Amino acid sequence: MKKILTLVLVSALGGILTLGAYKLLLEPEQKPIIASNHNTSTYLPTNHVKSIYNVEEKANFVAAAESTVNAVVHVKNVSVGSSQMSIQDLFFGRNPNPQYRLGTGSGVIVDPSGYIITNNHVIKNSKELSVTLNNNKTYEAEIIGADPETDIAVLKIETDEDLPVVNFGDSDQAQIGEWVLAVGNPFNLTSTVTAGIISAKSRDLTGSRSQSFIQTDAAVNPGNSGGALVNTNGELIGINTAISSQTGSYVGYSFAVPSNIARKIFMDILEYGNIQNGVLGVSILNKNSEEAKELGVNEIEGVYVSEVTRKSGAEKAGLKKGDIIKKLDHIEISKFEDLKGYLKTKRPKDVVNVKVLRDEEFLTIPVTISNIDIFSAEFMDMEFKDLSTDVKDKHNIPHGVRISKSNNKWLKNNLGITEGYIITKINDKKIESIQDISKLKEKYGDDYLENLKSLAFINRYGEKKEVIFK
Structure with a gap:
């Protein structure tokens, strides 16, 4: 055993002496490589890449939070709804007791005098509305206005002092x-x-x-x-x-x-006092539709104009069917939601520079935003829109207007008439456009049921029907 240990130690000692002699006598001298400020390499010193690696500049959450928290408020909404009618209520002819519901949300002070932006669904159906500031002071709030489509509402509280605000960014x-x-x-x-x-x-x-x-x-x-x-x-x-x-x-x-x-x-x-909605005046082809596949525009970057509305700013400016909208002002347009979102920031009579691709040529065309009233008319608790020429030709419809929205429960429950139906005649008068609807509204107003004698329409299956009211 001792002989084996002695042999191992001698072998190890010999290896160390051999390696040391090589390093000292045979290996060439290696000088360390030092990075120079004049190096032509494409790698940059980390202190120059501020937008990525400088932590202090990257995310100053403290400053942003401090400037915001005191301008964000708690919104409390007490709404009233009806409880379900019980057998006892039905038997004794009683109205069910109202049910009070408590809803909560947040809001943002955007004006020091007490104007607050919140969501419409936060304050919907409110009976009592209060706002609590971050310092725990509570105020009664008044609804100034709301837009259900964008889900934005504006509140106002009365205070004797200026309130902290959050400034709008772009x-x-x-x-x-x-x-x-x-x-x-x-x-x-x-x-x-x-x-x-x-x-x-x-x-x-x-x-x-x-x-x-x-x-x-x-x-x-x-x-x-x-x-x-x-x-x-x-x-x-x-x-x-x-x-x-x-x-x-x-x-x-x-x-x-x-x-x-x-x-x-x-x-x-x-x-x-209300929302100023404007429209460009074009219809956009859905990229997933059969028509888009047939035209080969499914893979385009931008949105394809399938129809230009009559009398619109787009028609007057010279936009055409087949144009591909690439940009509105400085905003790149790759899908319909890009276009829709930017137009929601515009009012009628605003001018938007529309960049289109037409016949492999780029054009920039100034278009004046049109009022939405020229594209729709309301009558009989329904909203109507004109039919495009393509729809008329495709389905062989000589005249008529389409129901785009309907709150008329009577027509829906009794005749099935609702969104998507086409009205072709009212009281034996041909309906050519929404201008005809506007004239009937001026003539009958809200008393249309008393004056409704006949109604001709086309349902969603393309079936033509007419109803005579006695």
Whole structure:
């Protein structure tokens, strides 16, 4: 055993002596390589890549939070609904007792005199409305106006002092990947801040292509609705509105109305008392439709104009069917939601520079935004729109107007007439356009049922029918 250990030690000692002799006598001298400031390499020193690696500049959450939390409020809504009628109520002829429901949300002070922006669904059907500031002072609130389509509402509280505000930012300039803070009042707490990035823009949650949300991964929970989405400068770039969840709580994505849309709704309500909706005057081809596949425009970048509305600003400016809209002013247009979102920030008579691709040539055409009233008319608790020439030719319809919206329960329950039906005659008079509908509204007003003698229509299956009222 001793002989074996002695042999191992001798072998190890011999290896060390051999390696040392090589390093000392045979290996060439190696000088250390030192990075030089004059090196032509494309790698940059880390202190020059400020936008990525400088932590202090990257996300100053403290400053943004401090400038926001005191301008985000708690909104409490007491609404009244009817309880279900019991057998006893039915037997004794009693009306069911009203049920009081408490709803909560958030709001953002945007004017020091006490104007607050929140979501329409936060204050809907309110009987009593109160606002609690971050310093726990509570005030009664008045609804100044609301827009259900964009889910934006404006409140007012009366105070003797100027209130802290969140200044509007430009949501069009917000970029995917940019840091943002969601500030709200979830779970009836004082203002709470969460952080994330912008995940996407121009999101539509309904599939109706009527929305244009900013999507973020900042945690938003029940009670955050109506709160502020701000950038790292503390500027308001969105009003938190919805979450994507199967549980009702935050699981990864939240959605905000862009601040440019919210600001436009706010100014419309204050200046005009209602929403000033404008339209470009074009119909856009759905990329997933059979017609899009036939035309080979499914893969285009931009939106394809399938129809130009008569008497619209688009027609007067010279937009044509087949044009591909690539840009509105400075906004790149890749899908319909981009176009819809930007137009929601515009009013009638505003001018928008429309960049189109036509016959492999780019053109920039100034278009004056038209009032939506020239495209629709309301009568009999329904909204009507003109039929496009393509629809008339395709389905061999000589005249008529389409029902785009209907709140007329009587016609729906008794005749099945609802959205999508085409009205061709009223009281034996041909309906050529919505101008005819407007004339009937002027003639009959709200007393249309007393004067309705006949109604001819085409249902969703293309069947032509006529009803005579005695």
